[in-house]
Amino acid sequence: MEPSDAETVALPEELHEDLGWLLSQVLHGFLQATQAAVGDLPGGLRGLQVLSAAASGCSRNQLEVARRLGIDRSVMVRLVDDLERSQLVKRCPDPADRRARIIRPTDTGLGWLREMTARLRLAEQHVLAPLTADEQTVFTDALRRVVVGVLASGLPPASGPCDGTPGMAETAGA
Amino acid sequence: MEPSDAETVALPEELHEDLGWLLSQVLHGFLQATQAAVGDLPGGLRGLQVLSAAASGCSRNQLEVARRLGIDRSVMVRLVDDLERSQLVKRCPDPADRRARIIRPTDTGLGWLREMTARLRLAEQHVLAPLTADEQTVFTDALRRVVVGVLASGLPPASGPCDGTPGMAETAGA
């Protein structure tokens, strides 16, 4: 927990310039911190995303929420199962479409949402602590613009921090 | 591939402030771009990391390289297997310790390293394109400092660009 002298920790030289490695390390550290913070929430961080989406928008069915968050619909089922079992959300019938289930947060769910969101902010602050407040603003703004660029590139919404399939072709050539 | 109007892509409001989600999206976009770029390299991005580590340092055995890169030693075995099968590295006996195997790049491996590294730089540039050159410098510098903080926090080194932690992004924004 001690940041100790930041200078004492040296990054391996061959990774120092490796943007992918840097990103994965930050994400990893972030996930470590945040998953611990929201550990008692069913579904972890994604459960919180679902809860947040259910609370933020007006009526949305499972598939809409799933697509919005970039979650596979079959994964969404279990996620909502867990949240519903803990009575944080309810599946309500959609009067306009009897196939659909609208995800609504319960009062308990809204309370948890507030609590967990607050914890998350703390965890974020912990990870971004090496940066000054101004630098944090600049950093997250840059991050946001890069994300917009990524999404605009027509890539699929991304299901997780790790998803692409690895390239494994064997070859030997100069 | 057209960045199109960055402004036309709006981030879901409940994810806009979600640092974890932003990071996971950027990493995802980055992995999409880079894994395609180094697709024919055995082991993908981590194969490249191993190759780079083998080339950069003087003699290092598998375990040292694995620890340096934050890769599990059992994963390292297959990684080196693949690289060796493609004749990009060799496992050489360590005269000082008959248990150890020193990973050395072949000439072919060095050629691939240069080629793949160049491709990687291009892919990085593509992802960071929304930022000006100065902003990129500031961004990666901030990223580096955050990583140092994460590593100094005593967290396990994380296994790779695509690391196996669970879920994914997180949170919420209301």
Next chain:
DNA sequence: TATTGTTATACTCTATAACTATA
């Protein structure tokens, strides 16, 4: 015929724990 929600299955990747051969 297409779509929502669900279930079951296969596949990928990681972590764990043995086992060997050395030290």
Next chain:
DNA sequence: TATAGTTATAGAGTATAACAATA
């Protein structure tokens, strides 16, 4: 006894495909 490398296994997580009910 501890360590380097290897192997096999179990687990978490995702994607895929099939299915029922409804549009």
